[in-house]
Amino acid sequence: MVHTLRQTSGTTLTSRENWGTLFLILPALVFIASWFLIPLGQLFALSLSSEAGPLASYAELIGSSVFRRVFVNTMVLACIVTIICVVLAYPTAYLLTKLRGFWFSVALYCVLVPFWISVLVRTFSWMLLLERNGPINSFLMYSGITTSPINMLFNNFSVYLGMVHVLLPYAIFPMYSSMLRVDNRLLQASEGLGARGTTTFLRVYLPLTMPGVLAGGAFVLLLALGFYITPTLLGGLQNLTAAMLIDNFVNERLVWPLAAAASFILLGLVLGILALASKFLSLGSLVGMR
Amino acid sequence: MAKSAESGVQVSFRNVGKDFGSVRALDPISLDIRSGEFLTLLGPSGSGKTTLLNIAAGFLSPDTGQVLLGERDVTHVPPRDRNIGMVFQNYALFPNLNVGENVAYGLKVRKYPKAQVEALVTKALNMVQLGGYAGRAIQQLSGGQQQRVALARAMVIQPDVLLMDEPLGALDRQLRKHVQLEIRRLHLAAPRTTISVTHDQEEAMVMSDRVAIMSQGRIEQIGTPHELYATPKNTFVARFLGESNILPVFVLGEKDGQISFTIDGSDGVWSASAGNTSVTGAASLLVRPERLQIAERGQPGLAGRVAEVVYLGELTARRVTLDCGKELWMRSMSASPADVGDRIEVRWRGADARVLSS
Incomplete structure (x- = not known):
């Protein structure tokens, strides 16, 4: 009887706990609903509110070759930045797993500190560094490598450089955490079975760290697709991205339905990539959980 | 093969x-x-x-x-x-x-x-x-x-x-x-x-x-x-491999591979086989639990009292508190009758126990 009583009160407690949990997340729910979901709905309504008819904005965008080219540009830019980030991040993350003590702290802060500085500040810094009369050009001319200043600003080079710089940590950390999870004995087992370093890397280490590579790559790709400040400040006219186009619709041409529709096309693209990515890895591993 | x-x-x-x-x-x-x-x-x-x-x-x-x-x-x-x-x-x-x-x-x-x-x-x-x-x-x-x-x-x-x-x-x-x-x-x-x-x-x-x-x-x-x-x-080694009873002893002498010794805190001279080539003075006696027997009437044995009986299926383990204060575990076929509180005397055959330098 005592047991039954305790069990009954136990279940009551559990359902009470459920209500408690709901109560605890309620502020977050209200916040997300009022500051994100409702505005998103309003934005969607806006995208359908063109005077020419509900789907006119979408039709105009998809029909326009300029818009299509800007979207392709954005995709290409994001993909190239992602590839560069992944290639640079993998050895960096590996180095982080191998360092200990003082040098680990140094390396970790080299990755983290830029991460903490505002994107705007970092982008302006690149502008100063890459200028015609900036320190890099001065050095190159002083050391005789070139006689006239090199154009390093407002082109693909400066956009890639700036975006990779900003996005690199997003690729490094998921890779780092997946590398930490690799059991050293697996590498010993491979070596014990007669495998050379490259074989062990290709057949054991790389496959086991692939979730981290995919997670980091997906992170960078998604962020790069919506990048605005860096390509705006460091890019030239040929580096127009979707985010810049939306800004143009809002601030220059004042066609808000078009801007809203473009935003939703971009959002659709991002969600599509996210869905594709989640086929290969759990969303939890995207944020380094397991 | x-x-x-x-x-x-x-x-x-x-x-x-x-x-x-x-x-x-x-x-x-x-x-x-x-x-x-x-x-x-x-x-x-x-x-x-x-x-x-x-x-x-x-x-x-x-x-x-x-x-x-x-x-x-x-x-x-x-x-x-x-x-x-x-x-x-x-x-x-x-x-x-x-x-x-x-x-x-x-x-x-x-x-x-x-x-x-x-x-x-x-x-x-x-x-x-x-x-x-x-x-x-x-x-x-x-x-x-x-x-x-x-x-x-x-x-x-x-x-x-x-x-x-x-x-x-x-x-x-x-x-x-x-x-x-x-x-x-x-x-x-x-x-x-x-x-x-x-x-x-x-x-x-x-x-x-x-x-x-x-x-x-x-x-x-x-x-x-x-x-x-x-x-x-x-x-x-004795402790690590198998169960063992180890008692502190004092070696008196050796003859034909048998060592005679006294056990601290009890009377009498006992014997066991030599574990090391030269054991003298203070040493340790090793007897495995399954080698300990309950002494029959008239046989010399170490007196003690059964303190605990553990039934293990085909075997029964007994903890015996000796009169000298030391404890021994013995294991024997379940049939033997000694129960908790009974006074018994335990013994071993000379070849079944060994004296090791401690």
Whole structure:
């Protein structure tokens, strides 16, 4: 009887706990609903509110070759930045797993500190560094490598450089955490079975760290697709991205339905990539959980 | 049987020593493992047994001395060129490969032709009774099955030496007993030079041809399980292998291999066989619980009282508190009548007890 009583009160407690949990997340729910979901709905309504008819904005965008080219540009830019980030991040993350003590702290802060500085500040810094009369050009001319200043600003080079710089940590950390999870004995087992370093890397280490590579790559790709400040400040006219186009619709041409529709096309693209990515890895591993 | 024993390679450690910083992991050790022999390194954690195994595998290099596989000095040869098979404590199976691919790994690395790889993998999986499991994912297997995959993966490459690090440590007790016998049978069917590391005395006794008992970076004693159990060199070995009663004694003299001594706190002169060549003065008497008997009327015995009776099925264990204050455990067939509180006298035959220098 005592047991039954305790069990009954136990279940009551559990359902009470459920209500408690709901109560605890309620502020977050209200916040997300009022500051994100409702505005998103309003934005969607806006995208359908063109005077020419509900789907006119979408039709105009998809029909326009300029818009299509800007979207392709954005995709290409994001993909190239992602590839560069992944290639640079993998050895960096590996180095982080191998360092200990003082040098680990140094390396970790080299990755983290830029991460903490505002994107705007970092982008302006690149502008100063890459200028015609900036320190890099001065050095190159002083050391005789070139006689006239090199154009390093407002082109693909400066956009890639700036975006990779900003996005690199997003690729490094998921890779780092997946590398930490690799059991050293697996590498010993491979070596014990007669495998050379490259074989062990290709057949054991790389496959086991692939979730981290995919997670980091997906992170960078998604962020790069919506990048605005860096390509705006460091890019030239040929580096127009979707985010810049939306800004143009809002601030220059004042066609808000078009801007809203473009935003939703971009959002659709991002969600599509996210869905594709989640086929290969759990969303939890995207944020380094397991 | 004899053929594979001959083709196996003897392992020699010659003055192999290793320090980790200021901690001495191995006092320089010399040890030979015969072709086709199954040797177990048995000891508590921190005794240096895993260090010695890792030196044999090449994952650690010794500070002093040499490691020989057959005639070959492999002290500075990396693990991949030693042709060893290693079974890791938690098996270290590649989680990204399935059962068949795990077993095939060493063969593919050795560039065996595809058909031969398949045939050998099938054979190896059949050997460990996992035929038909080649396509399974590692995560789908139970602990015991993973253990057998690890064994197949290590043995399929026909290693000169098989090394096992706590191979049964992760299995539950029931399964462990089964796999011990299984490994013993596989070894007897095709003897291969094997070094196994464990802290489980039963595992060591069941599987090994010889056992080396290690403590604090040294080998205390090496011998067949029977030798170690029946004739331990010191109290550490006696305590580590099997149950033992150890009483402090004072040696009076030796005659024909029998040592006469007094037991602290009780009257009379007793005798037992000599455990060491020269025991004098204060020493320790070792009597195994199953060698203790209840003395019949008229026989000399140590007086005491039964303090506890534990029923173990075919055997009954009794804790006896002697009048001198010391305690002894005895095990006998369940029929004997002494119950808790009964006064009894215990005795042993001279050949069944040993006096060891303490």
